[in-house]
Amino acid sequence: MTSLALFLMVSCTFEEGISMGFLGGRGLFCAMFVSCLSVALTHFLMEKNIKISLPDSVPPNVSAPFEALIPLVANIIVFYLLNTVCRLLTGTIIPEFIMNIFKPLLVASDSLGGMLIYAFLMNALWIVGINGGNIVNSVMGSVLLVNLAENAEAYAAGQEMTRVFCYSPNTSIINPGGSGAALALIIAALIVAKSDHLKSITKLGGPGTIFNISEPIVYGYPIVLNSFLFIPFVVAPLVNTTVFYLLMRAGLIGKMFINVPWVLPGPLQVFLATLDWKAFVVHILLIVLDVFMYLPFVKMYDNQLLKEQGIALEQEKES
Numbered sequence: 001m002t003s004l005a006l007f008l009m010v011s012c013t014f015e016e017g018i019s020m021g022f023l024g025g026r027g028l029f030c031a032m033f034v035s036c037l038s039v040a041l042t043h044f045l046m047e048k049n050i051k052i053s054l055p056d057s058v059p060p061n062v063s064a065p066f067e068a069l070i071p072l073v074a075n076i077i078v079f080y081l082l083n084t085v086c087r088l089l090t091g092t093i094i095p096e097f098i099m100n101i102f103k104p105l106l107v108a109s110d111s112l113g114g115m116l117i118y119a120f121l122m123n124a125l126w127i128v129g130i131n132g133g134n135i136v137n138s139v140m141g142s143v144l145l146v147n148l149a150e151n152a153e154a155y156a157a158g159q160e161m162t163r164v165f166c167y168s169p170n171t172s173i174i175n176p177g178g179s180g181a182a183l184a185l186i187i188a189a190l191i192v193a194k195s196d197h198l199k200s201i202t203k204l205g206g207p208g209t210i211f212n213i214s215e216p217i218v219y220g221y222p223i224v225l226n227s228f229l230f231i232p233f234v235v236a237p238l239v240n241t242t243v244f245y246l247l248m249r250a251g252l253i254g255k256m257f258i259n260v261p262w263v264l265p266g267p268l269q270v271f272l273a274t275l276d277w278k279a280f281v282v283h284i285l286l287i288v289l290d291v292f293m294y295l296p297f298v299k300m301y302d303n304q305l306l307k308e309q310g311i312a313l314e315q316e317k318e319s
Helices: 002-011 025-047 060-067 069-090 094-109 112-128 132-156 170-174 182-192 196-209 215-220 230-249 266-274 277-318
Strands: none
Touching: 025 069, 025 094, 060 069, 069 094, 112 132, 112 170, 112 230, 170 230, 170 266, 182 196, 182 215, 182 230, 182 277, 196 215, 196 277, 230 277, 266 277
């Protein structure tokens, strides 16, 4: 019902024919608006029993289309009238009007500052035990999906792709291995860790970071309220973000235009998202850089754990 209403709303306002431009990524925000309003209107009509009711003897698969007929017509009329009023007042149809409202957000989201804020919040929230990815992506996910759709449309049309910050940049360029660039943290721990705690958690949670699953590390090390690992956990993703943004904006590596599964290993993920081998190489080099950033902090944390381990052993001997 919603799709039909949106389709008619767009098509009825173009004398020259049906425009398909807003049935792709550009119409995403409008689709959300139409979906919410359509569901609310349909629910209201059904709740007030404003529908065609057939006898109970009629099979449900026959009566259901008749029950939805009045809400369907009501949705078409409401959206057509809204679109007509919008065109008279603003000179644009509803999808274009909504897109114009969100343009500043789209422009801001595709800046280096916007990407850094995104990367910072996504990882910093973990320090207090909040899943930053879930919180931030609930707000930014739709915006980033629109950016990705614009790049995909540009690529299909043979035009230059303009968006750098696209869905989903988390594990592909910001956090290889999961939150806080966890793969680099694991490699650093494998190099310097001597405490039983770090070695056991690294063996347990390390394989998961290959597929960007970092929760065993975040809660096992733990990262939450960890003053030793806080700095690299936040700074390493910011460095990754900055490097990728500058290289993509300069055209030295390709921009993302394909949405790939987040569980793919990071280097493979960014290669498939951009179809550029140079992005793969940059990703590997950044992981190496992240490892060097983590090494001194992991060493300090491991020394602290060794002290606590030694104290525990002494107490155990005394008892």
